[in-house]
Amino acid sequence: MPIRHPRPKPPRLACVAAAAAFVLAVPSAGAQTAIDKLKQFKVATTDLNIPQVPQTGRNADAIRQNLQRIKLPPGFSIELFAVVPDARHMAVAPSTNMLFVGTRKTTVWAVTDRNSDGVADEVKSFAPSLKFHNPNGVCWTKDGFLIVAEHNRVLNFPAAEFFYEGPDVAVIEVVGQGKLIPPEEESFNHGARTCRVGPDGKLYVTLGQPFNVPARDKLDLYRQWGIGGIVRMNAFDGSGREVFATGVRNSVGMDFNPKDGSLWFTDNQTDGMGDDIPTGEINRATKPGQFFGYPWKQGRTRITEFGYDKDPLPPNITDPQVYTDAHAADLGMAFYTGQAFPEKYRGGFFSAQHGSWNRTKPIGARVLFTSLKADGTADKTEVFAEGWLDASGIYRGRPVDVAMAKDGSLLISDDFAGAIYRVSYQAP
Template structure:
């Protein structure tokens, strides 16, 4: 009979792994894994007041929401991307596409952050876009080509030195020769099977034929899962172009994810996607499909050699659907329970900008889904972006956080209505 590893067991396995690796890991990671100090003493703190914050609050005055909902500035967080809210509600970790992970703390619980500082400043991160938490308090950070594990992150984050280990060592998430500057923002979530699911965007607009076998083997342009001790890697999802948001249905456990679709095909095609995966190994169409049932120019004359699962929801072309989360809180009206809140980052490959908003997707008992705008107004009358939402996360009180890498901010949306 198989048993899931406990947090303590995972920690022990990873600790022994780091000790065995010795010089094969960066010096500071080795020291942190051996619970040794690095000599790092300074944090980078982000000012939370002043004119910059007031400018963001001014922008938020134009954001429209359903009746009874409010939005406010939660924190100034440079380059804010995907978020992981600590299970204890102490700190929220925010990734970036640069070299920082930010720790955001609301110490007096007034639902506005008091402190934003860099996390684990002795480590050198490389595109640490994707933090995620296990229920028992282990923080995972998915980078461009590595996944790190931080046990007790909510405890250790107050110090520059934190317990840190390799889950997937540098150069082992994808082959180093496949590293790219494009589509490298990884995200992760822990599934109901207590495995970690990691998306691996493929670097091309449309993946070339000569890469397909290798990508399939590694899960590039797909999603992989591994055990929480880093073992048991397997490819779970195929046929994704660049998914930067996924979560698990709170009742069925099914995997749902967004996918960014092919550029250069015109303003209105192909559609973006929100997908529903019901079994391991399903294929979602790339590179034969550019989005929905729109065939790519590169593969339009070829017979599709796989069985393709079409999207549960087609979204507006080039809106760039990114982070998503199922709502499980009790603050919002009942109709939002079990709905998906997702962020549209906004278009670059379109004559008239679209997106830059938060969407809500409702799912009925048969799994049919419909989506509509929830929070919008980050595109002004001149067609300029005032913000570009990236991710959505839920706080313990049932409000939601929205990250914005253009404004460098995290917003909080809450409900004050009477429903």
């Protein structure tokens, strides 16, 4: 859940300009690319018109019709907030009624509710003069800089919510193309990154395993880079990079508990082991250096490929806080700190299940809620919203991420229907 932060401070912007000038002291070879120009605050395109995504018509009507199938606890209602093609992870803007939405394609969307009525008025691409590559992860620094975590690059956009109207925006390369992981380890599997800025001000990025199960000869390299784990670094220049957590297969969602600063994250399970194993995971990291068991163990199950089940279990495995249904694909999560929902939900977290693709009977396509105990550990997990997977096994939507809006309502992204939903509460 994005935390409300103050407006960007002029001193930081001055530092950004100085940093950009320093970075560009070395001339680039050949013609300047769009990102080279934007790093110099120069124009990359002369076309100032950015097409908008239609918010009315047959598609929007059909999505609203499907929402009538969604089951929620008493007092809650769900409506279409915006039509957003391929909508994945969301970052609610700190100072305006808008949010930025990543995709697994080439677009980051800027979604704006100009009249503050709880329905988006405008959806258009953000920084279209740039070519994004799988910009799934979006998040904010504490002083209002937008981070976009791509498959193998991390970008930082100063004051994005104020300078998104045109196609050209200032940009900082936090991690240059091909430097987040070794390019030879890129894969179409598990390349969707997620990001959060922690209480320490550092940028945290999830790095999924490129394979279903990694071969033994990859383990040392992956530990070194933090592949199959979470890395953290300076959010503006990528310096001080370190591996924060290891033993993770493919986390595509995380959030910090604002009460104690612990980092919670989902983890997707190994494919091809049957309908009911291994269970999915939601984990809690309380300090750097924790190991979460993969590839020797996931959920309650030993991993059999490459003989990992024959090895003694490594010591000091941190077990999951929540075990979820196998192959339900747990993705985005967010702590609820608002006041609009009943007391039961305050301080717990919501998480999205994308839905299974490798199960004889599909499962998932829903939103869960997990409450916490007084000591900060997980208490109970229950289904909060479901119905995107109908009785015939057909997906009418696939939730990806959850985020709390400023008014305390809950936003849910759906990359299958290409939409963002808004869940609100009114006492029955």
